[in-house]
Structures are given as structure tokens and as C-alpha cells.
Amino acid sequence: xxxxxxxxxxxxxxxxxxxxxxxxxxxxxxxxxxxxxxxxxxxxxxxxxxxxxxxxxxxxxxxxxxxxxxxxxxxxxxxxxxxxxxxxxxxxxxxxxxxxxxxxxxxxxxxxxxxxxxxxxxxxxxxxxxxxxxxxxxxxxxxxxxxxxxxxxxxxxxxxxxxxxxxxxxxxxxxxxxxxxxxxxxxxxxxxxxxxxxxxxxxxxxxxxxxxxxxxxxxxxxxxxxxxxxxxxxxxxxxxxxxxxxxxxxxxxxxxxxxxxxxxxxxxxxxxxxxxxxxxxxxxxxxxxxxxxxxxxxxxxxxxxxxxxxxxxxxxxxxxxxxxxxxxx
Amino acid sequence: xxxxxxxxxxxxxxxxxxxxxxxxxxxxxxxxxxxxxxxxxxxxxxxxxxxxxxxxxxxxxxxxxxxxxxxxxxxxxxxxxxxxxxxxxxxxxxxxxxxxxxxxxxxxxxxxxxxxxxxxxxxxxxxxxxxxxxxxxxxxxxxxxxxxxxxxxxxxxxxxxxxxxxxxxxxxxxxxxxxxxxxxxxxxxxxxxxxxxxxxxxxxxxxxxxxxxxxxxxxxxxxxxxxxxxxxxxxxxxxxxxxxxxxxxxxxxxxxxxxxxxxxxxxxxxxxxxxxxxxxxxxxxxxxxxxxxxxxxxxxxxxxxxxxxxxxxxxxxxxxxxxxxxxxxxxxxxxxxxxxxxxxxxxxxxxxxxx
Numbered sequence: 001x002x003x004x005x006x007x008x009x010x011x012x013x014x015x016x017x018x019x020x021x022x023x024x025x026x027x028x029x030x031x032x033x034x035x036x037x038x039x040x041x042x043x044x045x046x047x048x049x050x051x052x053x054x055x056x057x058x059x060x061x062x063x064x065x066x067x068x069x070x071x072x073x074x075x076x077x078x079x080x081x082x083x084x085x086x087x088x089x090x091x092x093x094x095x096x097x098x099x100x101x102x103x104x105x106x107x108x109x110x111x112x113x114x115x116x117x118x119x120x121x122x123x124x125x126x127x128x129x130x131x132x133x134x135x136x137x138x139x140x141x142x143x144x145x146x147x148x149x150x151x152x153x154x155x156x157x158x159x160x161x162x163x164x165x166x167x168x169x170x171x172x173x174x175x176x177x178x179x180x181x182x183x184x185x186x187x188x189x190x191x192x193x194x195x196x197x198x199x200x201x202x203x204x205x206x207x208x209x210x211x212x213x214x215x216x217x218x219x220x221x222x223x224x225x226x227x228x229x230x231x232x233x234x235x236x237x238x239x240x241x242x243x244x245x246x247x248x249x250x251x252x253x254x255x256x257x258x259x260x261x262x263x264x265x266x267x268x269x270x271x272x273x274x275x276x277x278x279x280x281x282x283x284x285x286x287x288x289x290x291x292x293x294x295x296x297x298x299x300x301x302x303x304x305x306x307x308x309x310x311x312x313x314x315x316x317x318x319x320x321x322x323x324x325x326x327x328x329x
Numbered sequence: 330x331x332x333x334x335x336x337x338x339x340x341x342x343x344x345x346x347x348x349x350x351x352x353x354x355x356x357x358x359x360x361x362x363x364x365x366x367x368x369x370x371x372x373x374x375x376x377x378x379x380x381x382x383x384x385x386x387x388x389x390x391x392x393x394x395x396x397x398x399x400x401x402x403x404x405x406x407x408x409x410x411x412x413x414x415x416x417x418x419x420x421x422x423x424x425x426x427x428x429x430x431x432x433x434x435x436x437x438x439x440x441x442x443x444x445x446x447x448x449x450x451x452x453x454x455x456x457x458x459x460x461x462x463x464x465x466x467x468x469x470x471x472x473x474x475x476x477x478x479x480x481x482x483x484x485x486x487x488x489x490x491x492x493x494x495x496x497x498x499x500x501x502x503x504x505x506x507x508x509x510x511x512x513x514x515x516x517x518x519x520x521x522x523x524x525x526x527x528x529x530x531x532x533x534x535x536x537x538x539x540x541x542x543x544x545x546x547x548x549x550x551x552x553x554x555x556x557x558x559x560x561x562x563x564x565x566x567x568x569x570x571x572x573x574x575x576x577x578x579x580x581x582x583x584x585x586x587x588x589x590x591x592x593x594x595x596x597x598x599x600x601x602x603x604x605x606x607x608x609x610x611x612x613x614x615x616x617x618x619x620x621x622x623x624x625x626x627x628x629x630x631x632x633x634x635x636x637x638x639x640x641x642x643x644x645x646x647x648x649x650x651x652x653x654x655x656x657x658x659x660x661x662x663x664x665x666x667x668x669x670x671x672x673x674x675x676x677x678x679x680x681x682x683x684x
Contacts, residue, residue, distance in 0.1 A: 023581055027581035028500075035493075036506070108423050111416060149434075179574050225412075255553075255612035
């Protein structure tokens, strides 16, 4: 029926391009820039702390992390006569209290995660999971003050008990009977702080165990224990280690909760029940108020050391946790 | 008729083999009682004492008694299995003790310090050792609101853009940025404070203010909000995006008109979790916010108080009954805020899961 001549009626084919519109290009640029902000912030932190601290780092060299003498000596008119900034005692204190936290907290967290995932009934699980998540949201000042005012007396009692029966092992020995504000007590407070985090990460890892393997193990007559040993642990091992390291990073960077329960003493102390130690973050909090220009720079260098330390540990942890899931948690 | 009757005779009564038989129940109760008795003996005759001593004594006895009993009854594998059961129960119990203790202490010690003046007065006319009715937390509450609000203003665009980059654009930096955001969530809070101190306070403004506090808080807030936002964006079905594009929308229109409205409640959850993350943050505020006692509505100049700062100050400077009451009351107010935010986040996310 059509009488229209083909050369007039058929429109020219539309030009299809894969190039996005200008509005989309703009959108992509804006979003990409927004996404790169985290890189920018981390980079700026590194640059500014290094810029402030470089003088002290150059002055002290390796003594910054090997010497444990932190002192500024002034004469009567307030001129600085001599100064030395060594972080060894604080580094040892940081590592010691964080390791104690891991040693106490991680077994409890992993076992709790196993209980919540494989033993608890549905109702109890829901209740306990929200309780643990709530605790993960508690601010650190709450743990710090509770630790100092409520927990320290009873932790001191346990420390004395440990010292009484295991005092012959060097790390449980004390040079003087001072049990308050020791790395052990700081470690217990930090353990309580990291238990919720480690529990929820481990639980998440365990919940990703393939169900068919679990059922296969049960069908072969496994008990819960042998099922967990044969299926869950091999599957979740790297995730649990990663979760523990995230906890370690958190424990190392903690400020307020450690400040209240750990004495700052500029002397390397490996005896965990003895009330002497310190950690880098609480040193910064203690000194920043009264520091002069030079000491402030030294504190910036200390902050840099702490930042790099936690960054390395967290990155390793994330690699380990992420190796397991596809969704990249 | 006969066949029906026959069938009725043959049908077995439905059983519940997974339920514990009376014998098994008696066995479990027996274990429990025996463990209790052993714990009594332990507390009586060894160095253990106090509530915690009882708890540990009881669990130690329970673990060993149930192990031995299972061993005698059903052999080694069953005994090992029961060992894991009782040890993991013990672990959960230990994990719960501090939560219960913290909640109990803060509520029982804090409520006595609560009074209306807390929300209408500030500390400019009072010291921490004054009677509890003098002065209050007005400055602290106002300061926390302003700083957290400002931090939210800085955080929100950055974290939503980051999450959109990770889920919508999926460019070549995706892996790296996801990694960096996770690394950023591990930045110690005091380092965030030091960074603001070294980059802005010392070289530029030369004074402590609420704005500096807000900047430090937003560094800690970005990773939480960005990660939660990414998680909710990943839950959006791809069909929705494809439908938008198929209708001829450009990508940015699809994101703005389809994707973001669909995750609105998820984004609210992300914001609430971010606020809960920073509302009790103490260390960076001690470094950069100045912590004034007078109510200050101006974030750009003058020191600004905050709830954690108020608690910290009453704790450090005090030593009397009044200051301790102030500390606990401040902690209680903080705890109520955290729990409120947590409950709202829970409520929203449970509602979206159902819908």
C-alpha cells in the first residue's frame, strides 16, 4: 500500500556511540574524585606527620625506636639543655599489652563465635548477637573508666594469684609487689574491647562455610567437634587470623582505655604483671598538653610510628580476611 | 472399612527423636548439680573466692565432670565433643560478663547524678567538685551535637561518592580504594587528632575549635559510613539499574533517580552507625577541640566542649563524691545515646529486610 518512495521515507540510521554523554562523563569524574579521597587523606596523614617528625627522626635515627629515654632537661631560664626521645619502652608496652589482649581475647571470641554459629538456639543467638554488636559500639572511654574503677581491683587479684603460683616463669615474675596499672591489666581491658569485634568477624567467616560440606560431615557420622575440626576450621582459618589481627591493630592504637589503666614508665618492662609500661598513644595524650615545639615534633614522630605500625597490621589482616570471601569483607 | 482400620493400626505414633529423653535430661541435671557441689568445695578449700571465683570454679568443675561422665557413658569422641560444647558455653559467658557489668555499673551509679539542670546549665559557673546540682552538661551536649553534625556534613558526600565508585563505576581503582577504606578504618583515633593538629591547627588557625574536632571525627567516620553504604548498594538488584538504562536514562540519572532512592533507608543506617562510631570518641577531641566549659555555638572560634570531654575532665580533675557522680552521669548520658542510635539502626535494618 505504501506509495512513499524509499529514498525519502526511511530515516538515516541513528549513530550509535559508546562514548558516554557529557553529563555522565562529569558524573564519573566527580565520583572517581570522591572515591580517591580516602587515598588523599591517608597520604596527607603520612606526609604531615612525617614533615613534622622528620627533624626528630633525623636527630635520633634508630635510637627513636631502640632507646627508651624520653626526657627534656631545661635550665632555670627555661632553655632546653638536652633532650632525647626514645620510644622503645612505649613500643614494648604497646606490643606487650596488645599481645596479652590477643592471647586472652581471641580464644574467647573464636569459641563464642563457634557457640553462636553452631550451638545456640535461634532466639538465644539473636539476643546474644545484638548484645555483642552493641558492645562493639561502646565508646572506649566507657571501657577505660569501667576498667579503672571497677575491673582493676578484681584483675589485680587475678594478677596476684598468677604471680603466686606461676611466679617462677620469668614473665609472671615481678621485681616489686606493684600490681596496679600493669600491662596485664591493660591487656585484659583491651581483650574485653576486642572480643566483640573478633567475635563478629569470626562468626561471619564461620557462617560462610559451605552447608553441603557440613551436612556431608554429619552424614558420615561426625560429632560437632569433628565436623568443626574437619570442615569449619580449615575453611575459616585465614579469616579468623585476619580478624585477630584487626583486633591487634585496634588494641595497639587504643588511647583512653590504656591511659587509665597503665602506668607510663620510661623503662623497657617485659614483666607483664608489674605496674610499669605505657603505650605510644597514651604517651601522646599525656605529653601533648605541656610539650614545647621540639617535643611536639617528637610526638608527631611517635604518631607516625604508630600509624605505620597499625597500617601494616591492618593491611595484612584485610588481605587475610578478604582472601576467603568473594564479596570482599 | 477394613483397610482403613488396618492402616490405623500400622501407623506409628510420630516421635521426636531429637528431643532429649528423660534419662538424658536427668544425666544433664546430675552433671550440673555435681559441678555445683565441686565448685563449692573448690571455693571453700582453695584460694578462689568472690563472685568471679565462683564462676570460674563452677565452669572448671562443669567442664571436667561432664567430660568424665561422657567418657564413661559414651566413650572418647563423645567426651571430646562435650568438652567443646561446655568450653564454648563458658567462652560466651565470659564474653557477656563485662557487658553486664558495664551496663549495670553505669546505670546504677549514673542515675543518681541525673537531674534537669544537667540539660539546662553548663559548667562555666561550677567546678567538677561542686555539688551535683550546680552546673550541667549543656555545653557538652551542644558541643557534641555541633561537632558530630559538622562531621556528618563532611563525611556524607565523601563516603557516598566512595561507595558509588565501588558499586556503580567499578573503575580500575576499585580494589585499591576498597583496600584503603578498610585500612583507614584502622587508623588510631589519636593519630587522626595529631593529623589535624599538625596540618591545620599549628600552621593555620593556631587555636582549638569545634571545627577542628569535627574534621578529626570525620576521618574516623568516613570508613564506617562508606563501607556500610557500599554493602547496602551491593544489595540493589542489577535489574533495577538495567531497567533505568533501558528506559533511556543516562548513568547519572539512573543512580540519582533509581539506585539512591532505593537504598535510602540503608543510607540512614550507615549514617547512624557512623554517628555511633564517633559520638564517644575522646582522644582526638582532647587534642583539638579545646573543651570549654561555657556553652559555645560557634564552631569556628573558641574551645568547644563535648560529652566525652566532660566525662574525662570530671574523672581526671575530681576526686570527690560529686565528681565521681558527675563522671558516671556523663557516661550514662553517653551510653543512652549510643544505645538509642544502635536501636534505631537495628529497627531500620530489620524493617528493610522484611519489606
